[in-house]
Every structure is written in structure tokens, then in C-alpha cells.
Amino acid sequence: MKALDLQPRGILREHRNSDASGSCAILVGAGSPAKRPAQATEFPLADHLADLAVEALIDEADLSPKPGLVDRRGNGAHHDMTLALMHASALALWPCLRNMAEAAQAIGTLGQPLRATLGQLGREGEAVMLAATGGVNTHRGAIWALGLLVASKALDTQADTNTLAARAGRIALFDDPAMTTQDSHGLQVRRRYGTGGAREQAQQGFPAVIGHGLPQLQRSRAAGASEPHARLDALLAIMAVLNDTCVLWRSGPAGLAAVQHGARTVLSEGGSATLAGRRQLRRLDQHLLHLNASPGGAADLLAACLFLDKAGSL
Numbered sequence: 001m002k003a004l005d006l007q008p009r010g011i012l013r014e015h016r017n018s019d020a021s022g023s024c025a026i027l028v029g030a031g032s033p034a035k036r037p038a039q040a041t042e043f044p045l046a047d048h049l050a051d052l053a054v055e056a057l058i059d060e061a062d063l064s065p066k067p068g069l070v071d072r073r074g075n076g077a078h079h080d081m082t083l084a085l086m087h088a089s090a091l092a093l094w095p096c097l098r099n100m101a102e103a104a105q106a107i108g109t110l111g112q113p114l115r116a117t118l119g120q121l122g123r124e125g126e127a128v129m130l131a132a133t134g135g136v137n138t139h140r141g142a143i144w145a146l147g148l149l150v151a152s153k154a155l156d157t158q159a160d161t162n163t164l165a166a167r168a169g170r171i172a173l174f175d176d177p178a179m180t181t182q183d184s185h186g187l188q189v190r191r192r193y194g195t196g197g198a199r200e201q202a203q204q205g206f207p208a209v210i211g212h213g214l215p216q217l218q219r220s221r222a223a224g225a226s227e228p229h230a231r232l233d234a235l236l237a238i239m240a241v242l243n244d245t246c247v248l249w250r251s252g253p254a255g256l257a258a259v260q261h262g263a264r265t266v267l268s269e270g271g272s273a274t275l276a277g278r279r280q281l282r283r284l285d286q287h288l289l290h291l292n293a294s295p296g297g298a299a300d301l302l303a304a305c306l307f308l309d310k311a312g313s314l
């Protein structure tokens, strides 16, 4: 049994691998388990995965200072979003994410039926998001990435991060017959610039997260950076490599080059925990606001990275 400390919210839980019924035995108590007796409760796995996914969304939104993005300081390059709207959207998505995990448990195998069910639940989740935000796209890319990852973990609770991401990619490779070919911003950008987007990133097993975000998160922690700095560094590592269709849509290839180069510069100056790195981060933030660029796809993948960081070691 191992401890998972969900500070700073002050919730302390101990997790044990789920049993055959798909429940986690979780000990929930306030403060140190050595000092206070904890109460054992049966907690459905799907609920727990939805908790972790929503927590990842809220942690991503709260993380500050993120260049161009909505955070605790303000709305970044976005005129139609606030931090409160991001929180409301994240919390509204809990049932959708729980339903995705439950569907994966019920179906039990990788395949087209699971993909079709997740597609249906994902579209319902998008509708819930739009209702909660008055029509603003706060988490479309995140529903996609976290939905696949939650389903992947629900299929095999023993899987580590690499296996989880690879299996999520295999789910994304199945066709969803009910998917409409709507003219999304991502689709238009892919047509115009011939680049991959959210779909391809998932189908390839989230290489920006597995190859860049997670390793940077671990490197920065190991170098002694605080958790917020390690998470900012992980975001920057993703921004440095991602063909983010949000950035391309708003500011074209010049904006994408500025995002990637600026993120690389912060990291090469020592990352967000250093004075030199923070100076570059401020410069990048100002540059992105000037370009009206916002790395929304990278933000979604940071949430995926934070989810994998916790779910991979359950």
C-alpha cells in the first residue's frame, strides 16, 4: 500500500490497487495517518479516476504564471475565458469522465465498440461544457486527451504511464462511425499547414507528454524545483515541441515558432525556478500576448501529464 499526498488541498488518501469489482479501498483522513486514525471506505475506481482527471484540470488552470493562458493572474490572451469559468467547466466534466471510465470497465477490451462509446460520451461532455460556460470552448482538447487516458487506466489498473498512454493511443486509432466532420479550427489549421493536431498526438500515444512533459517534470523535481516550478517546466517542455493548433489558428506559423523558441529559451536558461529562466518566461508571456497566441493544446497536455503522473503509480 502506498500513500498519495494530495496537498495543498489537505486531503490525504492511501490507495491500493483496485479489486476485481473495480473498487479502490481508499483510506481518507485529515492530517498525518500516523497521528490520526483513517476511515476505510470503498470507493469506485471510476469515481476515483474522474477525481484525478478533474484535479489535473484544476491544477492546470491554477498553475501560474503560464504564458498566454488563463491562470490565477488573469485571462492571458483569451477574451472569453476566466479562471472561474475554467473551474466551473472542469467540475462540470466529472460525470462525463466517470462515465468514460465506467464504460471502459463495462466493455473491458480495446476495440471499436469502446471507441464509439467514448465518442458518444465525449460529445455529451462537450455539450455539458458548453452549457456550463455559455458556449465557450474551455476544455475540448482536454476532454479528448483525459477521456482516452481515463478509459485506458480503467481497462488495466496495473498499467504504468507509458503503457497507459500507448493504450489510449490505440483506442484513438479506432474509427468512430458517428464522428461528424465538423469544420473545427484544428481541422482548418491542419488543412492549411499540413500539421497534425490533437487527434494525431493521441493516436501516437501522446509523445509530447511521454517524451517531454513527464521527463521534464521528473528532472525539475529531482533538481530541487518546487512543484509549481516543476509543472511550469513540464508545460514549457511540451510547448517547445508541440504543433499546437490553437497557436496556429490564432497566430500562424510565426506564432508557433515564437512559442516553441520562447519555451526552449526558458528551459535552456535554467527553467522557471531560476531568475534567468523567469526573466525569459516574462518575456515570452508578453510576446504571446502581443501575438494573441495561447498554447491551449499544450495546456491540455499538461493536464494529461499531471493525470498520468498520479494515475500511473496508483
Ligand SMILES: CC(C)(COP(=O)(O)OP(=O)(O)OC[C@H]1O[C@@H](n2cnc3c(N)ncnc32)[C@H](O)[C@@H]1O)[C@@H](O)C(=O)NCCC(=O)NCCS
Pocket: 118, 119, 120, 121, 122, 123, 140, 141, 142, 143, 144, 145, 147, 148, 176, 179, 184, 185, 186, 187, 196, 197, 198, 199, 201, 202, 242, 243, 244, 245, 246, 296, 297, 298, 300, 301
Ligand atoms: C479530436 C478532437 C480533439 C477534435 O479535434 P480538432 O483538431 O478537430 O478540433 P479543435 O480545433 O476543436 O481542437 C481541439 C483542441 O485540442 C487541443 N490541441 C490543439 N493542438 C493540439 C495538439 N497538437 N495536441 C494535442 N492537443 C491539441 C486544443 O485545446 C484544441 O482546442 C476531439 O475533440 C473530438 O473528436 N471530439 C469528438 C468527440 C470524441 O470523439 N470524443 C472522444 C472522447 S475520448
Ligand SMILES: Nc1ncnc2c1ncn2[C@@H]1O[C@H](COP(=O)(O)OP(=O)(O)OP(=O)(O)O)[C@@H](O)[C@H]1O
Pocket: 060, 061, 069, 070, 071, 076, 078, 081, 086, 136, 137, 138, 139, 140, 141, 142, 185, 246, 249, 250, 294, 295, 296, 297, 299, 300
Ligand atoms: N489555462 C488555459 N487557458 C486557455 N486555454 C486552455 C487552458 N487550458 C486548456 N486550454 C485549451 O485551449 C483551448 C481553447 O483555446 P482557443 O480559445 O484558442 O481554442 P479554439 O478551439 O480555437 O476555441 P474558440 O472556438 O473559442 O476560438 C481549449 O480547448 C482548452 O482545452
